[in-house]
Each structure stands twice: as C-alpha cells, then as structure tokens.
Amino acid sequence: MREIGLYIHIPFCKQKCAYCDFVSFEGRNTERDEYIAALVGELESWHNPLKDYQVQTVFFGGGTPSLLSIPQLDFILEGIHRYFKLKASPEITIEANPGTLDKEKLTYYRQSGINRLSIGLQAWQDELLRTLGRIHTRKEFLENYYAARDAGFENISVDLMFGLPNQCFQDWKETLQQVLYLKPDHISTYSLKVEEGTPFDRLYEQGKLILPDEELERAMYHYTITVLAQHDYRHYEISNFALNGKESIHNKIYWKNEEYIGIGVGSHSSFNKVRFSNTADINKYRELIESQKNPMVEQEKISIEEEMSETMFLGLRMMAGIDLDRFQRRYQVDAREKYEKQITDFIKQGLLTMAGDKLRLTQRGIDVSNRVFASFLPE
Ligand code: SF4
Structure with missing residues (x-):
C-alpha cells in the first residue's frame, strides 16, 4: 500500500509575530468551530482518492495548533481516523507555542496518539522574544517544556531562530546552551528572513531593523553545527538536528519529494504528479467547502523533468x-x-x-x- 503524509493547517494565532508571513490570523476565536467543521469536510473529500493509501505521518502546523481546545482537536482527529487508514504507530506531530499548553491538553495529546511536540521557543532572551512579537517568555517555555515531559512526551522538538535584530553572538550561544541543558530530542534552527509585507519588512525598508551582518549570521550557523554535534545531535538537514532515531519523519517526506496532502486554508499538496494549493482566504475556504466545492486555487502538473530536478535539490537539503x-x-x-x-x-x-x-x-x-x-x- 502506498504511503502519504498528511498536513493539517490551523491558521489561528494569539497575535501575529513581526516576521511572519504564514497563513495565520490573529484572534478569530468565534470562527474556529466553523473552520474546523470545514477542515473535516475537506478530510472527507479525500476519503476516496486516498483509499489505497496509508497515512504514515500527521502534522498539525500553523498558526498555533495548540490554541485549539480539546474538543476541537478531538473532532479533527476523529475525522482523520474515520476517513483514512493510518499506519501502525504513525508519527503525529503538533506545533505549539509556549503559554498555550497545560497539563490537561498535554495529557489529551498523549492519550489521542499525538507523539511528537514541536515547540516554538525561537530565542532564550525575553527582550528578543518581545522584538519578534512572540506571545511568551522563556519562563513559559520552560514550564510548558517540563509539563510536556511530565505528560510523557518522548519526542520534543524546539524551534529556534538566529540572525535576529539586535541579536549578538553571545545571545545565540546562550540560547543553544540553555536549550541543550534540556536535551530536547530534536532542534530546528532557522535564519531569519525578512519576508515581504511583514512589520519587519516595513522596518527594514525604513532602515530601522538592525540585522547581524552575513559574517556574523554564518558564524552563528557554523557554531550551531559544531556545538550540536558535540552534544550528539545529528545534523540531518540544513536547518535540522536530531538525537538518534528522532529525525522528523514528516519533514523527510518533503525532502524525499514524496506525496503529501495539505488540508486547510493556504495548504499545499503534492499528489499523483500534481502540485496544488488551497485558497489562502479563510472565508472563501469555508464557503467553498460548505458548498462542496474544491478549495484548490492553483494546480500544476509535475513533469518528470521537474520531478527529477526537485528530487535532486530537495534531497541535497539532507546531509x-x-x-x-x-x-x-x-x-x-x-x-x-x-x-x-x-x-x-x-x-x-x-x-x-x-x-x-x-x-x-x-x-x-x-x-x-x-x-x-x-x-x-x-x-
Ligand atoms: S506563532 Fe507562528 S504562525 Fe503565528 S504569527 Fe507567530 S510565527 Fe506566525
């Protein structure tokens, strides 16, 4: 039976971070139930096309999926189990922001089969977190991290960012060292990119965003590789490091150029030699699903030439x-x-x-x- 990865997009955030250009919306608490009903409607529409497939990974990304209440998440998971065949012990990841987790949610995650937690810390220094527009402090991160370990999570990933405005080498060194004390199973480190249309972009255009120069940014990255290797993290993809056996199976589907389906507003899929994406307009997404129409806005047939070239450059991302x-x-x-x-x-x-x-x-x-x-x- 063929295998596939399933990505579920939860586009809600408490507030928008200053660097973020993902499809995510601040607040909208009252619209979440309708959105989730639409998501499950979209899952149902994939029941037939995926009847010969086995889902090997599920990834709840965002946005901030950990903002969902237990009944909301339960409704989606129930839909996944109802409409798809899941592989035995699939990797099921949920992205979480510090400050949005509690014991009850974490216990529910574990009981419902979610076995991988990806926490967005980004930086250790509260001042940098404020600059980024993050909703949390490092104290909240620590509380949530320990609570996740207490709830039985044995696969926790921590997301970090470097090359940040006003970040010096010592800040980055401290971030890595403090995170290493916790020994998470997986660490992702991303270099900040100023994306068009974000508040950071506007500040940059006005000359008000002071970023580390390229030499310093590269020094931060090279230091990351060295120090994480000294602590037994395998550098397995340009931005990703894992302890033995803890590489992200879901992300490897992307880098191996294998098939995946994205469910939800603005999500992307690659299936049956076609690449396509859903509308990024949340109201339109809901309307289309409610009227049983396809939320897809773009699709492109992948020629064999393109597929081979993607397999080459995506594969080269892996060390x-x-x-x-x-x-x-x-x-x-x-x-x-x-x-x-x-x-x-x-x-x-x-x-x-x-x-x-x-x-x-x-x-x-x-x-x-x-x-x-x-x-x-x-x-
Ligand atoms: S929490 Fe994540 S998705 Fe939400 S605004 Fe911040 S970076 Fe974007």
Whole structure:
C-alpha cells in the first residue's frame, strides 16, 4: 500500500509575530468551530482518492495548533481516523507555542496518539522574544517544556531562530546552551528572513531593523553545527538536528519529494504528479467547502523533468545526500549522466562531494546551497 503524509493547517494565532508571513490570523476565536467543521469536510473529500493509501505521518502546523481546545482537536482527529487508514504507530506531530499548553491538553495529546511536540521557543532572551512579537517568555517555555515531559512526551522538538535584530553572538550561544541543558530530542534552527509585507519588512525598508551582518549570521550557523554535534545531535538537514532515531519523519517526506496532502486554508499538496494549493482566504475556504466545492486555487502538473530536478535539490537539503542508485531505480535515469555538468563543476569547487552512490553538499556547499540547488532546475 502506498504511503502519504498528511498536513493539517490551523491558521489561528494569539497575535501575529513581526516576521511572519504564514497563513495565520490573529484572534478569530468565534470562527474556529466553523473552520474546523470545514477542515473535516475537506478530510472527507479525500476519503476516496486516498483509499489505497496509508497515512504514515500527521502534522498539525500553523498558526498555533495548540490554541485549539480539546474538543476541537478531538473532532479533527476523529475525522482523520474515520476517513483514512493510518499506519501502525504513525508519527503525529503538533506545533505549539509556549503559554498555550497545560497539563490537561498535554495529557489529551498523549492519550489521542499525538507523539511528537514541536515547540516554538525561537530565542532564550525575553527582550528578543518581545522584538519578534512572540506571545511568551522563556519562563513559559520552560514550564510548558517540563509539563510536556511530565505528560510523557518522548519526542520534543524546539524551534529556534538566529540572525535576529539586535541579536549578538553571545545571545545565540546562550540560547543553544540553555536549550541543550534540556536535551530536547530534536532542534530546528532557522535564519531569519525578512519576508515581504511583514512589520519587519516595513522596518527594514525604513532602515530601522538592525540585522547581524552575513559574517556574523554564518558564524552563528557554523557554531550551531559544531556545538550540536558535540552534544550528539545529528545534523540531518540544513536547518535540522536530531538525537538518534528522532529525525522528523514528516519533514523527510518533503525532502524525499514524496506525496503529501495539505488540508486547510493556504495548504499545499503534492499528489499523483500534481502540485496544488488551497485558497489562502479563510472565508472563501469555508464557503467553498460548505458548498462542496474544491478549495484548490492553483494546480500544476509535475513533469518528470521537474520531478527529477526537485528530487535532486530537495534531497541535497539532507546531509546524508541523495542516493543516486535509488534515484535510478525511481526514474530509470542515471543522475550522474543527466546532471554530469553540475555535479562535476560543484565537486571541483568543493561544494558537492560523492561517496559511493551518495551525492551530498559539503560544509562549504551548505553556505551557498541556493546556488547549488538552482543549478538543478529545469532549463
Ligand atoms: S506563532 Fe507562528 S504562525 Fe503565528 S504569527 Fe507567530 S510565527 Fe506566525
């Protein structure tokens, strides 16, 4: 039976962070039940197309999924179990923001099969958290983290950000060291990008957002790799580190360019050689589902050429690299021949390396990964 990943988008947040361009909305407490009813309606519409599939991972992302009440989340989980076949012991992740968790919710999560918690801390310093527009303090993070361990969570990921306005190297060092004391199972570290249309973008345009220069930002990243390796975290993807056996199975579906379905407003899917996305307008999303119409706004057939190129550059995001023999079995094409020029040039430049049938980025290659990835795009 074919396997698939399921992403469920919960677009509600207490307040919008200053850097965020995700499809998420502040407040809207009274609209949540209607949205969830629409979500379950969309799940139902996938019952038939996915009848020959087994769901291997479920990922509640956002937004802030941990804002949902227990009955709201229960309604969605019940829909998932009603309409899909789940693999034995699937990975089920929920994203949470500190300050939105309590003992009751965490106990419910565990009892309902949610076995992975991804907590967005971002920075250790309360002053930086305020700059980012986060709703929480580090104290709330710690309380929620310990409560999650007490509730029996054995797979906790912590999200962190570097390259932040007014963040110095010492701040980042302290963030990593404090988080390492807690020994989370997984750590994601993202470099801040100023996204168009966000409050940070406006400040940046006005020259009021003081960001670390590239040299400092790279030093933060290189320090991350070194210090996390010293603490037994495997650097398995450009921005992700995990203790043994705790890599994110759901995210690896994306990097291996395998099939996934996104449910909810603004979500993306890749299924049956077609890539598509839902409307990002929450009212329109609800109306479309209520009138039993498709919420999809864009779809694109993925040609074999595009699929191979995506498999190359997504696969190179993983530090283990691409298994070229597997690539050949999947497409009946030898990637060494097809991408000979790129592979040879980048190996010469020290940005890619080949060991056996594995092609991967070097440490230098990681710093210019976008240039390497772009070279695999179809002409
Ligand atoms: S909590 Fe996450 S989704 Fe919500 S505004 Fe902040 S960054 Fe965006």
